Amino acid sequence: MYEYIIGTVENINPQYVVIENNGIGYQIFTPNPYVFSKDGERQKVYTYFHVREDANLLYGFKTFEEKIFFMKLLNVSGIGPKGALAILAAGEPFQIATAIEQENEKFLVKFPGVGKKTARQIILDLKGKLKEFLSENDPTEVSIDDKGYSHELTEALLALEALGYSQKEIKSVAKQLQNEQLSTDQYIKLALKKLTS
Structure with missing residues (x-):
C-alpha cells in the first residue's frame, strides 16, 4: 500500500x-x-x-535492500514482522544471506528469538533464494538483468522476486510492463494481475 x-x-x-x-x-x-x-x-x-x-x-x-530482505524473512514459517525486524536489527542482509547459504546455524541462533528449530527453518525456506544479497553491491545490479528498466519497474521486479516468483515469470512480465510509466506500487499490482490471470 x-x-x-x-x-x-x-x-x-x-x-x-x-x-x-x-x-x-x-x-x-x-x-x-x-x-x-x-x-x-x-x-x-x-x-x-x-x-x-x-x-x-x-x-x-533505510534501504530498499533491507525492505526486500524483510519480506523474504516473512516467507519463513514461524517468523512474523517483529522477528524479522529483530534479525535485521542485529545483522546485515549480506551476512545473514551468507550464513543461510552456508547452513551456518550457529550464526543464526545468535539473533533474538531464533533457536535451533527456527534457524533450521530459515535455512530450509530461504537457501538458494537470496542470490541478490550474496554480493555487497546493490541488489538491483545482481538479481535483475539491466535492460534499461526504470527505477520503479526494477523495484517492482525485486518485490516479485521476494514474493517467490521465478526469474522466468519475472522476465516474462517485465517485457509486458517495460513500456508502461507507472509507480512501483502500480507496477506490482499490474504484474500480479498478469501473473495470476
Missing part, C-alpha cells in the same frame, strides 16, 4: 521513528531507528504495511 514515505524525522524512539509528511506523523517501526537523523532534512523511508486483526502497522527501512 505504501512503497515509501518521504518526510522529516520528528521523533526517534528505541523501536520506531515518527516521520512527518504533509501534517501527518507516521509511526514507523524500524530495525535501527538511530540510523535516521533529526536534522530537519527530508528523508526517504521504504515501508511495509502489515495488517493484523488488532492493528495496522508500518515497518520502515
Whole structure:
C-alpha cells in the first residue's frame, strides 16, 4: 500500500521513528531507528504495511535492500514482522544471506528469538533464494538483468522476486510492463494481475 514515505524525522524512539509528511506523523517501526537523523532534512523511508486483526502497522527501512530482505524473512514459517525486524536489527542482509547459504546455524541462533528449530527453518525456506544479497553491491545490479528498466519497474521486479516468483515469470512480465510509466506500487499490482490471470 505504501512503497515509501518521504518526510522529516520528528521523533526517534528505541523501536520506531515518527516521520512527518504533509501534517501527518507516521509511526514507523524500524530495525535501527538511530540510523535516521533529526536534522530537519527530508528523508526517504521504504515501508511495509502489515495488517493484523488488532492493528495496522508500518515497518520502515533505510534501504530498499533491507525492505526486500524483510519480506523474504516473512516467507519463513514461524517468523512474523517483529522477528524479522529483530534479525535485521542485529545483522546485515549480506551476512545473514551468507550464513543461510552456508547452513551456518550457529550464526543464526545468535539473533533474538531464533533457536535451533527456527534457524533450521530459515535455512530450509530461504537457501538458494537470496542470490541478490550474496554480493555487497546493490541488489538491483545482481538479481535483475539491466535492460534499461526504470527505477520503479526494477523495484517492482525485486518485490516479485521476494514474493517467490521465478526469474522466468519475472522476465516474462517485465517485457509486458517495460513500456508502461507507472509507480512501483502500480507496477506490482499490474504484474500480479498478469501473473495470476
